Amino acid sequence: MxxxxxxxxxxxxxxxxxxxxxxxxxxxxxxxxxxxxxxxxxxxxxxxxxxxxNASRRSSEVADLLTRMGVPARPEEVLTSAAASAELLRDRLPAGAPVLVVGAEALRAELRAVGLTPVSRADEKPAAVVQGYGPQVGWAELAEASLAVRAGAIWIATNTDRTLPSGRGPLPGNGALVAVLRTALERDPDVVVGKxxxxxxxxxxxxxxxxxxxxxxxxxxxxxxxxxxxxxxxxxxxxxxxxxxxxxxxxxxxxxxxxxxxxxxxxxxxxxxxVPGPADAGGWSVTARDGGLELAGSGRALDALAALCAAAWSAPAVPQIRPAGPDAARVLESFGLPAGG
Known part of the structure; x- marks a missing residue:
């Protein structure tokens, strides 16, 4: 079904x-x-x-957090980019190898759990740099990472999320911090592990x-x-x-x-x-008009969205979307698409 x-x-x-x-x-x-x-x-x-x-919490910590929220979870149900990064480095490096960490304590803990040695300075000759989100990450850590990569260390990014959500709106994510090193080093990470x-x-x-x-x-x-x-x-x-x-x-x-x-x-x-759906289903129709798209009809907002996806995804560029009638105007406004595009 x-x-x-x-x-x-x-x-x-x-x-x-x-x-x-x-x-x-x-x-x-x-x-x-x-x-x-x-x-x-x-x-x-x-x-x-x-x-x-999110590489700032261990799998067990995430499971505990979920459980406290009323979502019973076991550590083995949680897959984090920190744990996956640690496993990748475990398979590439000899046991006990030093790894420079840019990120939260959870990332260091995952490295220790697989038998690697977290370090914080480039002069400790790390074999790799692993970079994950941490709210306290600053210039000093990024500078040490830059020096280590220039000296030949493998550069692993747990993820490259540009932003992360908050109650106040999107905030800089690990991708924004990776971009700092990418700019300084004029190169990309060797491996990005997460989504x-x-x-x-x-x-x-x-x-x-x-x-x-x-x-x-x-x-x-x-x-x-x-x-x-x-x-x-x-x-x-x-x-x-x-x-x-x-x-x-x-x-x-x-x-x-x-x-x-x-x-x-x-x-x-x-x-x-x-998505996409038919351009004329659910009481809605989307037609090309005056160089843009026109939404007409009434019905379930999600059906309008499916029709809009069909039209917009087949266009060479995202066109302006205009409503034909008050019902269409209300739907577009609810989607953050005010009348006129």
Whole structure:
């Protein structure tokens, strides 16, 4: 059964892999409906996993945080870019090798757990530099990392998220800090471990026991692109970073399979839509007019979104979108697309 046939989205999958920030919680508070959604999945006996680019917490810490929020989680259900980076370096370096860490204590702990030695200065001759997000990362750490990479150390980035969500709006993420070193060194990291690379999702999908895995995320440039690279279906929820204007402008490698306002879309056929959809379904129509697109009709906002995706994704550039009538104007405004484009 599929959402296209009016059934529940979740009935087509045996495992749901969640991003965390922007999907399950925002910083340290659960997003409305998330606790209930995960509890319902557990009650139905469906597999659940969590894949996060956040390298500032260990898997056990993330599991404890989720449990305190009312989402019972085990460390083995949590896949972090910090743990994956440590495992990658363990496989490349001799036991006990020094690794210069730019990031939080959690990243150092993951390195120790796999038998490597975290260091903080370039003159300790690190074999590698591993760079992850940490709220206290500053110029001094970046300077030591720059010196170490110039001296020949492997440069590993846990992820390249440009921003991370907060209650006050998007804040600089690890990608912004990686950009500092990229500018100074005039080169890219040797390896980026986290999303949008496929490794985290491929590892999670192997837990589906031969069934199908669905990736649920809030970012087109990490969660959705990573799912597509891994060959997996994805659900974009509009509770975090990526919004409708970005969705309409998304390049093919960043287009989700489904879109929902929140996790209710897993269970309620009326709360989710497959994208792109027909340009004239659900009471809406989208037509090319005067060099732009015109949305006309009335009905479910998500059906309008599916129609807009179909039209915008087939255009050579993102066109202006205009409403034809008050219902269309209200929908466009709710999407952050005011009348006129």
């Amino acid at each position: 599929s959402v296209d046939a009016g059934g529940r989205l979740i009935d087509g999958y045996t495992l749901v892999v969640f991003d965390l920030d922007g999907v399950i919680y925002l910083i340290d508070r659960p997003i409305p409906g998330a606790v209930e959604a995960v509890a319902r999945l557990h009650a139905e006996g469906r597999g659940v996993a969590y894949a996060t680019n 949008p690379e496929a490794a985290l999702f491929e590892t999670a999908a192997r837990r589906s026991d031969g069934g199908r895995a669905l990736i649920v995320g809030d970012r087109l440039d990490t969660d959705i692109e990573g799912a597509r690279r891994a060959g997996l279906d994805s659900l974009l929820v509009l509770t975090g970073v990526s919004r409708v204007p970005e969705l309409l402008a998304a390049e093919p490698g960043r287009r989700p399979t489904y879109v929902a306002q929140d996790l209710a879309g897993l269970f309620d056929p009326a709360a989710v839509v497959r």
